[in-house]
Amino acid sequence: MADKIKVSLLGSTGMVGQKMVKMLAKHPYLELVKVSASPSKIGKKYKDAVKWIEQGDIPEEVQDLPIVSTNYEDHKDVDVVLSALPNELAESIELELVKNGKIVVSNASPFRMDPDVPLINPEINWEHLELLKFQKERKGWKGILVKNPNCTAAIMSMPIKPLIEIATKSKIIITTLQAVSGAGYNGISFMAIEGNIIPYIKGEEDKIAKELTKLNGKLENNQIIPANLDSTVTSIRVPTRVGHMGVINIVTNERINIEEIKKTLKNFKSLPQQKNLPTAPKQPIIVRDEEDRPQPIIDVNAESGMAVTVGRIRHENNVLRLVVLGDNLVRGAAGITILTVEVMKELGYI
Amino acid sequence: MADKIKVSLLGSTGMVGQKMVKMLAKHPYLELVKVSASPSKIGKKYKDAVKWIEQGDIPEEVQDLPIVSTNYEDHKDVDVVLSALPNELAESIELELVKNGKIVVSNASPFRMDPDVPLINPEINWEHLELLKFQKERKGWKGILVKNPNCTAAIMSMPIKPLIEIATKSKIIITTLQAVSGAGYNGISFMAIEGNIIPYIKGEEDKIAKELTKLNGKLENNQIIPANLDSTVTSIRVPTRVGHMGVINIVTNERINIEEIKKTLKNFKSLPQQKNLPTAPKQPIIVRDEEDRPQPIIDVNAESGMAVTVGRIRHENNVLRLVVLGDNLVRGAAGITILTVEVMKELGYI
């Protein structure tokens, strides 16, 4: 085990944190050795600090790990720090760790749009990690900061990537229908959302539109040139537990061959697949032909939650429509972070 | 009571039927004198034939009405036949009644797109009733057939009407999020839709797009010229009980004054308001400025379910966006039918 990569985890008791704990427990070469949580939990055993909600028991090797702080001292001896911190806490904590020399791979929103910070959805833009060659110098950091996108942007970007030529020439109109888990375990009360839908998610519409341009951007002269993606997003909270869906309308009067589109999506592969990385889905985009798919309760776990499912593909009225679904906690959060670490190792950044 | 209008009701024990029974019980001049239901229920008292699901008890005067058939003989002595029949049964039943001379006002889909049959959402196109002057002759019917639109089309058409000039010059992209009651009380099982969303509703997307063109059409030379509304619709079933929502994106590069738009919507009034008809909402379109509205559990009952609520109005990226919500059982079905009868009386068609 000497050559395993030692990782610590910030925000380990939250919903995404628990998902990471579970995924890391089975990982071939990442070893979770430190778990961090909010100050009141420091010193407790993980099993006493967490309200475990994942199916099955807490992985044995994690149960008795003591909760540590987010301070650099507590993460000195790990190779990589993973962050599932809430957005509002992440900035200063992650910055301190990076300044002190840690490699931090994070799900939280601060720095996502920073031109010197790679925003990585591995299959889409692993090449952007090349920014890391310049990050220390440009930022004056001793460590490294890599970001993962907003959960919805992570999912929506998947089918847009293989269609990027059409997409960048078109107006794109997206409606997202997002599960309650996206707001955190205690984020929305039953009384507020049961039997209801709420056509508003604070900050979400802007994040999705902007992050899509960066994720699909091109690396030129050591800089990311954002893609020319003109997308308008409406985000709606719906009473589902897990799984964000998006209706993507690409307004285009080009001639579209639907079977071609399907084939392009199905066959989409990227570095994680070519290198057969442990957390990579074999087929990142699953295309369903049934008229009533994708559905969260049936499709969200496709490829252990790492694939997105696309259905209802149609070209009518000069609108190419896709309905996309992905697991916001896995593809959109825990899994994307772990896969990013795997890519970084593969490319020698770790 | 001699001068009340006597009505009978087809499909009286279904969800929309029950809603009509309740609305008619308080009506100033419509009197429900006959209730019809499926053959196995004929002869039973209404209270024994119905599985009543509306709040409160069955109106007293209806409780003991015997269920009658849908045959002409059983409706001979009423002034108007209202129909809340399922789409698949409606065509032949309604046709027989109309051929025999009855005035039928119906919610069911057959004949909605027939050029000689008015498709009425009263505030939008009451003028189309003028087609009735030609219907008997053109069709060879002794009676009269008037249709109400699909429940979602009824709701979506409301805010489009006052914006029709912009709308007809634009591409319109709509995502609808529709409540389970739209499929009937037993239409969708709990296991299929609880905690789930289903991105498909059979036939819905086409109906909405087409009916919007007819509803907004112009009467010229005694014919309806459909409006040039280029709308592309995606319909999604969501686990709410009542209330259809639509995200309407109008792609336009015109200069838009949002406050003007809001004022136009708020001030929209039509014949039902001018004549102060009993079932007419005082304000057909309610505009909400709160960023998280409309929501089904809060807004669906606005104006007793006869108003639609519009929120999240925005113009960005050349997209004018509205989020619309309406009561699919009232504005979309029971209420629109009763209001149509009121307009017909007002205009002398009854």
Place this chain on the structure above:
Amino acid sequence: MADKIKVSLLGSTGMVGQKMVKMLAKHPYLELVKVSASPSKIGKKYKDAVKWIEQGDIPEEVQDLPIVSTNYEDHKDVDVVLSALPNELAESIELELVKNGKIVVSNASPFRMDPDVPLINPEINWEHLELLKFQKERKGWKGILVKNPNCTAAIMSMPIKPLIEIATKSKIIITTLQAVSGAGYNGISFMAIEGNIIPYIKGEEDKIAKELTKLNGKLENNQIIPANLDSTVTSIRVPTRVGHMGVINIVTNERINIEEIKKTLKNFKSLPQQKNLPTAPKQPIIVRDEEDRPQPIIDVNAESGMAVTVGRIRHENNVLRLVVLGDNLVRGAAGITILTVEVMKELGYI
């Protein structure tokens, strides 16, 4: 309006508070003149301080009322203070008001089991208000404190009262199935309870068992002698919005005539009915013979939420079983408090 009773309301922006605001708006002789809420809201207009969730708009006369504190000074000029405060805040606030001379009628749990404080469910034990003749002296208070029971105890006590002779000779085993609103609007997250049931509600089982003995107690020598009610309660949270249900099993080998029992329950009337008080249900206990009733979504609003509904009455195996349902926000909270004030006025305590 000079002779209206002026009331103020503590906890006016919560779910029960809103319900009271709505009920008071239509009240013939109670006039809501002051609304209080948490310190951060003081000074704001009610309409700006509240997240209104009741159907319909905020009553006009309340919309612009400024939020006041809970201090005596802010309630000096009202006749009665109603309290919908959270249990954990109520004790000291209510005590200060009572010591300063106010009449406080409260829903919160502190003092409920105090021998000198009447715990009132009007139809059950309005006679207990006689304790007020001794309260000031015994407590050394200048004002008066009257309590209403726990919402579930309020509902369960209704059908037990007319059966009290059998009940006090029997072992009683109760399972309650309680709606999420009982925990407050933000009390339970969607992720915790949607599609789930939780067989535990902190403190509830004990409260119900104990309060039932006091509610059904007898006034002897100016004291409440608790009833000999041996009840064992299991409380389960279920994913419904409003309406607490209880399965009451009374283990008795007495001969039971079910029709007699039904008649006794149906005919139960008490002072509020005899005096025709404004908020009193005409029939406090509704008996349903249908085998699948009561159900929250159908029965919870019976008599505007002030009646309880009892069904599935059966005597088998020496167990008399009742299934009871009531509105936890109305019968169990807002309505019971207002009805208590009405009784107090009727009896001259106000």
Place this chain on the structure above:
Amino acid sequence: MADKIKVSLLGSTGMVGQKMVKMLAKHPYLELVKVSASPSKIGKKYKDAVKWIEQGDIPEEVQDLPIVSTNYEDHKDVDVVLSALPNELAESIELELVKNGKIVVSNASPFRMDPDVPLINPEINWEHLELLKFQKERKGWKGILVKNPNCTAAIMSMPIKPLIEIATKSKIIITTLQAVSGAGYNGISFMAIEGNIIPYIKGEEDKIAKELTKLNGKLENNQIIPANLDSTVTSIRVPTRVGHMGVINIVTNERINIEEIKKTLKNFKSLPQQKNLPTAPKQPIIVRDEEDRPQPIIDVNAESGMAVTVGRIRHENNVLRLVVLGDNLVRGAAGITILTVEVMKELGYI
């Protein structure tokens, strides 16, 4: 593979049928070779006849199996016929197969209380299989019929068995809270049960009480003497997907040591555990000490759905209370049937 046991499956496309298909796909020595479904599906491939709702894809080896009828001819060459037929269809179909010589192990209700038919919950009463030595002669059958209990009885019987001495001396009062899947995939509409609870399940209360006496009966003189279990049951449908819960109140004035009770439950093992059968849970009864457990969304999958979870164990007021939860589709249906076959093989009945 020559020595695998060949099984066919009746009702293979239903919810329980699908669960069996999935469980059998991984089975070490049971091989599913024939799948049967309703007449309209005969001849279709399984994958075209089923609306698959289990997570993951249909097992490859089953996808293309053609649907066969329920007639003997179609099951002639299998060793065992498993039945997941609906109760109302099962009697005649199963009887024909048994009369023709097949071994049928069935979940359906007919014949469950027949004195010559073993009603098996393997851990509880595997010894009752001895009835099979007399069944052919007594019944005049060429084959064998073995039944599994009602899903709720299967689950409730688990913790009662190790406490049978106390239980048979006591009055038992049970409230069950049952998931919607218990009524079949299309059994209950969303509109009927969402946000609602229904205090009635047709036939359920009687079945549970009676089957508990047979399951816990003793084999004497080649007959089952039912246990003297005096239980009174109230069954309530709740809006959960999977998992039946029961509140079991055992009225006893014996001295109870709660820690003893917990130990007895935890340590309960039976033949399936001793023989280490493939589908047997290692620990059939899991005891949780957390005050808010068991909960369906967390605990239902314990031991792949084959264990039941017991919590809130308390002895107060002479009432020993247990709250029990089990997977109605696995422990209560698909899994119990497969485990029964494993026991039958172990004991030489197959």
